[in-house]
Amino acid sequence: DIVMTQSPDSLAVSLGERATINCKSSQSLLYRPKNKNYFAWYQQKPGQPPKLLIYWASTRGSGVPDRFSGSGSGTDFTLTISSLQAEDVAVYYCQQYYTTLWTFGQGTKVEIK
Amino acid sequence: EVQLVQSGAEVKKPGESLKISCKASGYSFSDYWIGWARQMPGKGLEWMGIFDPDDSESRYTSSFQGQVTISVDESVSTAYLQWSSLTASDTAMYYCARQPGIVGDEVRDYWGRGTLVIVSS
Numbered sequence: 709d710i711v712m713t714q715s716p717d718s719l720a721v722s723l724g725e726r727a728t729i730n731c732k733s734s735q736s737l738l739y740r741p742k743n744k745n746y747f748a749w750y751q752q753k754p755g756q757p758p759k760l761l762i763y764w765a766s767t768r769g770s771g772v773p774d775r776f777s778g779s780g781s782g783t784d785f786t787l788t789i790s791s792l793q794a795e796d797v798a799v800y801y802c803q804q805y806y807t808t809l810w811t812f813g814q815g816t817k818v819e820i821k
Numbered sequence: 822e823v824q825l826v827q828s829g830a831e832v833k834k835p836g837e838s839l840k841i842s843c844k845a846s847g848y849s850f851s852d853y854w855i856g857w858a859r860q861m862p863g864k865g866l867e868w869m870g871i872f873d874p875d876d877s878e879s880r881y882t883s884s885f886q887g888q889v890t891i892s893v894d895e896s897v898s899t900a901y902l903q904w905s906s907l908t909a910s911d912t913a914m915y916y917c918a919r920q921p922g923i924v925g926d927e928v929r930d931y932w933g934r935g936t937l938v939i940v941s942s
Contacts, residue, residue, distance in 0.1 A: 709883050750866075757916050757932035758866060770927050801866055805921075808854060808871050809882050815865040 710734050710804050714813035720821040727789040729816045731802030736782045746806040749787045753798045823847040825917050825933035832939045833907050840903040841936045843917030850898040853920040857902045861913045907940045
C-alpha cells in the first residue's frame with residue numbers, strides 16, 4: 709500500500725494568518741501519460757464525513773473558497789489556507805487515489821491560536 | 822441527486838457477526854465502485870477496500886484483507902460491509918463512499934453519513 713505521511717500532526721494559527729500542511733507519499737503519484745497527480749486533500753469536521761477540498765493536487769473542489777490552495781507534484785504536496793477563518797477549524801487529510809485502494813495521511817488538526 | 826444512505830448504529834458483543842449497508846440512489850449503481858472507510862474513535866481515516874463493478878471483485882487494503890467482506894446487491898443498489906466475528910477493536914464509525922465522478926467540469930465526491938459500530942461485552 710502507498711504510505712502517506714503528513715506534517716505537522718496539529719497546527720494552531722491566528723485568525724487571518726496562513727496555515728500550511730505538508731504531505732509526503734511513499735511513491736510518486738504523478739501519472740505521466742495524463743500528467744496528473746492522483747492526490748487530494750480532504751477536510752473533516754466533527755460528526756461529519758470528509759469533504760473533498762482539492763483534487764489533482766491543485767484543483768479546488770465544488771464550492772471550496774479560494775483561500776484554500778494545493779501545490780506539489782510527485783511525492784511532495786502542500787495545502788495552504790491563506791487566511792484562516794473560524795469555520796476552517798477541522799482535521800485535514802491528504803489522500804492518494806493512484807490506485808483504487810486509497811490511502812490517507814494520519815490527519816492534521818487545525819485550531820485557532 | 823446522488824445519495825448514499827447508511828444503516829443505523831449497531832451495538833454488538835464480541836464474537837458476533839454483523840452486516841451493515843449503504844444504499845445508493847441517483848445514479849447507475851453498476852457504473853461506479855463503492856468503498857468503505859473506518860474511523861476509530863478520535864483517530865484518522867483508514868480506507869478498507871472497494872467492490873469494483875468492472876470485474877465484480879472486492880479488493881482490500883493490507884490492513885483489512887481477511888478481516889471483513891465487502892459485497893453488493895445490484896438489484897437493490899446496496900453495498901455491504903460484513904464481519905464474521907467482531908472484536909472490541911472493530912468499534913468505529915464506518916463510512917461508505919462512491920467512486921468520485923465528473924459533474925460538468927468538476928470532480929465530485931460522495932460519502933454516506935456513517936454507521937457507528939460499538940462492540941462491547
